[in-house]
Amino acid sequence: MWSYSPPLRDMQFVIEDVLGAPAAWGDMPAFAGLDAATARAVLDEAGKFAAGVLAPINGAADLEGCIWKDGEVQTPAGYREAYRAFVEGGWAALACDPEDGGQGLPALLNAAFNEMIAAANHGWTMYPGLLHGAYDCLRAHGSAELKHRYLAKLASGKWLATMNLTEPQAGSDLALVRSKAEPADDGTHRITGSKIFISGGEHDLTDNIVHLVLARLPDAPAGTKGLSLFVAPKILPDGTRNAIRCDGFEKKMGIKGSATCAMSFDGATGWLIGEPHRGLSAMFVMMNSARLHVAMQGIGHLETAQRNAHAYAHERVQGRGRPIAEHPSVRRTLWSLRALVEGERVIAYWTAMLLDEAHHHPDAARRAEAEALVGLLTPVAKAFFTDNGHRGADEALQVWGGYGYVHEYGIEQSVRDSRIAMIYEGTNEIQAIDLLQRKVLDDGGANLDSLLTLLEADARRAAGDPVLFEFSDALQSEVAMARAATAMLLDGRASDSEWLLRVADDYLRAIGFTLLAWAWMRSAQAALPMAGTSAWHGDKIRASRFGVQWLLSESAWRWARVRAREATLPPVSA
């Protein structure tokens, strides 16, 4: 049956052996007290919470769903108790500042934590999912009064938060947001409008819910530059109920334990966060970390899918009394999933390390460099990992045969739950355009060039090794393809402005493989010293080699599509 066992040893291998994170923490005063042993202890406890508290209630919550009645939402059985354990364990506070009662741990450990809880119970994680984002946003842009009122409550998890962006007519295009905010005499605002797809817009986990809301002031210009951000709590500071109501929630494909609410603001009292009309930029504070959070959900789903498929393939006997794990097509699926998840974990944790450097490194040049790399890596991680998480779960399902289609084996729920991550926090198509247009081409390819130069330097260092040279060769060939295609796009962009929009999805996937080639090399490199005596480390090299030999060939196809400028894309008939 489906279960979650946290991949603690794999996580530790990436954090310590592949990326050497503990040494990097030593360079940052914010993490001065943190060492490898403490990090291990934190992840060990996190694993117990994910496997022991969240995973056991995942399957039943999918069948049960939430209940809406007269504007109130009841979460599935066990959700309240799990949330209490989350607060008591201090998990809400993990990456919050110690001065707000937080633990001040690195984004890297938070990423590993998010991977675990998403793998164990994606639906449940939606409730605390925006807590850190709201905290970061209020901390960066809120007035002293708002900080005083909310930061500690959020850091402790006493209150939860939501993000109210989407409206029925305004999905990915926030320029179309119509909600209004009228200034009142006391300095507050009266917010009126309808919002949809609000995760945790209403629930029974906390006494208060802190809604962040995008709305327009009376004098607002049209478009996204007329959006302001407000905080509007469910319960007002005087203890009365604000004019905010949950009108119901969606019947969804998955994450059924999460109430995805339709919300009405009917002259609700709200407080402006930051400058008028600058709501989007206030929100963008949290964008990279929120996207990385979603990327971790992709990894979490892939991880659970591969572990459960692996276990099932060893239990299930067919044909001459042998487990199906011996069959080449099953073996190939298992190695594919494993190679992907191990490579992705290296990339994701590296991105999280860079996020920590961008915020906490004492050297401003290092901060700027890290920030630029994070901007480049984040859309790749979000789109590539969530695509692979969903497709990987879907591929894994096939290992169970007919049982895979049945709820009690768990994998079909993973397929459904993982699908949403390709849509929210900016659809994967939006990530691809963000990557290719804003992050790669708009600066003439300089930022990408820095990244590729880093990867190449690593490749050159490994080129002479009798085991690693094949990884080094593969990586250098991936880097060369990335450079060539990017140069073509930079050249041709002016004369064919639609080109990049036609091929952005292929471009992102291809860059994903460039990064995987690097990650597989680094993973093999870190495992090499122990591989002679440890089968576990030998498997790390085998997984990386499988990735290079079987999966990497997709990139040549993707790059061919990126380069095929002559391929036409006619308008679609009405």
Add this chain to the structure above:
Amino acid sequence: MWSYSPPLRDMQFVIEDVLGAPAAWGDMPAFAGLDAATARAVLDEAGKFAAGVLAPINGAADLEGCIWKDGEVQTPAGYREAYRAFVEGGWAALACDPEDGGQGLPALLNAAFNEMIAAANHGWTMYPGLLHGAYDCLRAHGSAELKHRYLAKLASGKWLATMNLTEPQAGSDLALVRSKAEPADDGTHRITGSKIFISGGEHDLTDNIVHLVLARLPDAPAGTKGLSLFVAPKILPDGTRNAIRCDGFEKKMGIKGSATCAMSFDGATGWLIGEPHRGLSAMFVMMNSARLHVAMQGIGHLETAQRNAHAYAHERVQGRGRPIAEHPSVRRTLWSLRALVEGERVIAYWTAMLLDEAHHHPDAARRAEAEALVGLLTPVAKAFFTDNGHRGADEALQVWGGYGYVHEYGIEQSVRDSRIAMIYEGTNEIQAIDLLQRKVLDDGGANLDSLLTLLEADARRAAGDPVLFEFSDALQSEVAMARAATAMLLDGRASDSEWLLRVADDYLRAIGFTLLAWAWMRSAQAALPMAGTSAWHGDKIRASRFGVQWLLSESAWRWARVRAREATLPPVSA
């Protein structure tokens, strides 16, 4: 909102203009009375049934599901009425023999009919899904008494049928079937055992249910050569209830209107069909047509997904008041889905035509040739089209953004419903091995060579045309890759017997693209004479060209993986 509109004009285009089926019917006495006009009228009525009766109850049935109580199963609202309309419309009888009350129409029209009903309501179609198979099986192998008892009842749809193969310990591996059949004094048998995943094992649509059951006689050898096939009706000829019980049904990912039952046979009375121990070969009578039926489900899902995505993309306005259909990434998705479904329809209908020739052509050599081609094409159609149906629906979902994840828009149900077709009737991995091992390599590649020679001849005929030459070139290049990789496998098979098992999935997908290259060429060729004056025909060429320019490049990647014999596939650690 989600709807189904039958693609009658597209079907007619393939049947008449691309494949010239009506002329082929003229060569077969069984279809002497059939002309293009009659076929159109049949499909027109079929479309009304699918769109008017089945599609409207599809979404609600997914939410409602079936109800099990004390061994009885209640189907969702509207299912009984739809089944009555199916019987009254004569749809059960479509391809049955006129001497049993059937309409004796070609498998080609039955394939088009199956495409429509699966597109409109996959869950519902599971009930009559095995009717034709059981009919064919009893007709080919049943005694005169059994034929008399069942054929007319099945042909009219008065009774429905099931196929009882799978047992908990025996999924894809039927050698492990344990159900027993003890001969009784009166020539019948007492069947005892448990079966799972029995579609429509119990329901409220017909008074009687005709179960075909695989079981072992007392003297049966082990393995698949010890399986015998029995017919065991729910209601015995004397009107009493047989000892067959539905113990419940599965909670599944999709096709929730279909009751997938666990069945107990507790000394149930059964009659042997055909020879003892030859149950599998009796069942294999229906294998090609059953697999083609499933392939049509893949096409049906792709068709509905692309039509609904197309409609939504034109309705939904984002960014400067333009419909999202203008956005390159949406346009690319829409053309991808369209090119795939149009190419697949040509291949599927051609396969169905060959099935008709194999059964009904007066020339024995033509029958044998058609039979061999059907054997080769069927596993490709089953696996490639169901993969593409599911992945295509999943890709289409992205066009709706967040709404795609919500039940009422329909597409998430298509994603879930379409998933099962990759598993049942032989998993897609089994199809791939059947194709590469049994259909291609075991005869030294001769059968594949005949197919490729046919495609090549078509390519050569189009080579000189100023529009078609690009299609011809693409097809010739696909054929050359297929020949080269197959020759390598034939050479290397003896020294590396696992090779074909490692790459069978890629091989099948690559051959799928070879066939698509041909289908796109033929479609463009058929549209060409009208393309100057008809935008509809122009779109056929544009869809085919999009397929060649954007989708065909996947095959070079797949062939590269097939050829990569040096890529290792280690055992998976325990």
